Amino acid sequence: MSNEAANVKILQDAYHRWNESKGGSVDHWFDVVVAPKINFASIPRGVEPLAFATEYHDSVKLRDYFDTLLSEWSMQHYTMNEYVAQGDAVVARGSCAWINKRTGKLAETPKLDFWRFKDGKAIEFYEYFDTACVVAAAT
Secondary structure: OOHHHHHHHHHHHHHHHHHHOOOOOHHHHHHHHEEEEEEEEEOOOOOOOOOOOOOEOOHHHHHHHHHHHHHHEEEEEEEEEEEEEEOOEEEEEEEEEEEEOOOOOEEEEEEEEEEEEEOOEEEEEEEEEOHHHHHHHHO
């Protein structure tokens, strides 16, 4: 199996677990996918009300992202159905839906995740989604 195919398989499995568990598979991301030193960032870049969706540079601090996400939002689905791999990079494309626990509002958005791998672990991640939709659900 090529590195490209192996990286796609890692992500397919992780996203499947993430969706099926409705966010309960956080440990799998850290045990199997994420390298200890990862450059992880999100399109809101820490702007309120999505302060947790910012930059992280190691897996220990990255847990804050997942802890806050799951404490403030309830996953409805996380469906990634297209993967494009080239060299050490993989782009995953799909959609997701979350309900904000405080407001009760639904945010459903297209989702695009960029990943870069080294030695079978993710060393870079950047997520893209409809920030206006998510901010509207959070306020």
